[in-house]
Amino acid sequence: MTYHLAGDSTVAPAKPEELPMTGWGSYIEPVVEAPVRNLAYGGATTASFLADGSWARLVDGVEPGDTVVIQFGHNDQKLPELAARAGYTANLRGMVDDVRGRGAVAVLCTSVERRWFEGDRVTPTHGDYPNAVRDVAHDLDVPLIDLTVFTTWLYEDLGAEASAALLSHFAPGEHPLWPDGLADDTHFREEGARRIAAYVGRSLRAIERRDGDGPARGSQLVS
Structure with a gap:
C-alpha cells in the first residue's frame, strides 16, 4: 500500500537549497512505514493541481487499497x-470521487494553521475553509485529519515564544537564502514538519486500523 500526498507548500517535499524549510510530507514515511509519493508543491490550489496535470499524474499512480491524503486551502482562500x-x-468532492474510482481511500485534511498569536491565543486565519472541509468529510463519509485544530493546539501548548522554533524563523546570517533573517509563520522548518508528520502518520495508521474492522468515515481525528 502506498500513501499519495496532494497539497501545497506546507505538505511539499523539501527543496535542498531551502532546508531546513520544508513541508510535513517529507517526514511521514518512517511513521506510516509504507511508501509515500508526495506530489504537493508550493503555491498549489485545488484548481492549479487539477489544471496543471498534477492530480491526473497522482491518480494514474494510485492502486486499489492505496490512500490519498489531500490538504489544500492556504492558497485557495486567496482566489474568489x-x-x-x-x-x-x-x-x-471531485478529488474524493476520483480516488474512490481507483479503489483507494481518500483522506481529507484541514489546513495547518498559521502561527499568528494574539496574546496567548492563536488567531484563526482560514475563515470558513476548515469548516467546509469538515462538512465535505461528513457529507461524503471520508476520514478527516483536522490539522487546523491540531496545529492551533500545538502552538498554544508550546506558547508564542517556543512555538517559533517549529516555523521558518532564522536569525540574520543563519541561512544563506535569508541573510537578513526571516520570520515566516506559515512554513515549517524541519522540527515543525516532523511534529506534524508524526501526528498525520499516526492518524493515518489509526484510520487504517479502523478500516480493517469497518470504515471510520467522516471521523475527526485530533489529539
Whole structure:
C-alpha cells in the first residue's frame, strides 16, 4: 500500500537549497512505514493541481487499497473563484470521487494553521475553509485529519515564544537564502514538519486500523 500526498507548500517535499524549510510530507514515511509519493508543491490550489496535470499524474499512480491524503486551502482562500463553499469544495468532492474510482481511500485534511498569536491565543486565519472541509468529510463519509485544530493546539501548548522554533524563523546570517533573517509563520522548518508528520502518520495508521474492522468515515481525528 502506498500513501499519495496532494497539497501545497506546507505538505511539499523539501527543496535542498531551502532546508531546513520544508513541508510535513517529507517526514511521514518512517511513521506510516509504507511508501509515500508526495506530489504537493508550493503555491498549489485545488484548481492549479487539477489544471496543471498534477492530480491526473497522482491518480494514474494510485492502486486499489492505496490512500490519498489531500490538504489544500492556504492558497485557495486567496482566489474568489475558489471560495470555501464553491470552487474549493467542488474540487475536493471531485478529488474524493476520483480516488474512490481507483479503489483507494481518500483522506481529507484541514489546513495547518498559521502561527499568528494574539496574546496567548492563536488567531484563526482560514475563515470558513476548515469548516467546509469538515462538512465535505461528513457529507461524503471520508476520514478527516483536522490539522487546523491540531496545529492551533500545538502552538498554544508550546506558547508564542517556543512555538517559533517549529516555523521558518532564522536569525540574520543563519541561512544563506535569508541573510537578513526571516520570520515566516506559515512554513515549517524541519522540527515543525516532523511534529506534524508524526501526528498525520499516526492518524493515518489509526484510520487504517479502523478500516480493517469497518470504515471510520467522516471521523475527526485530533489529539
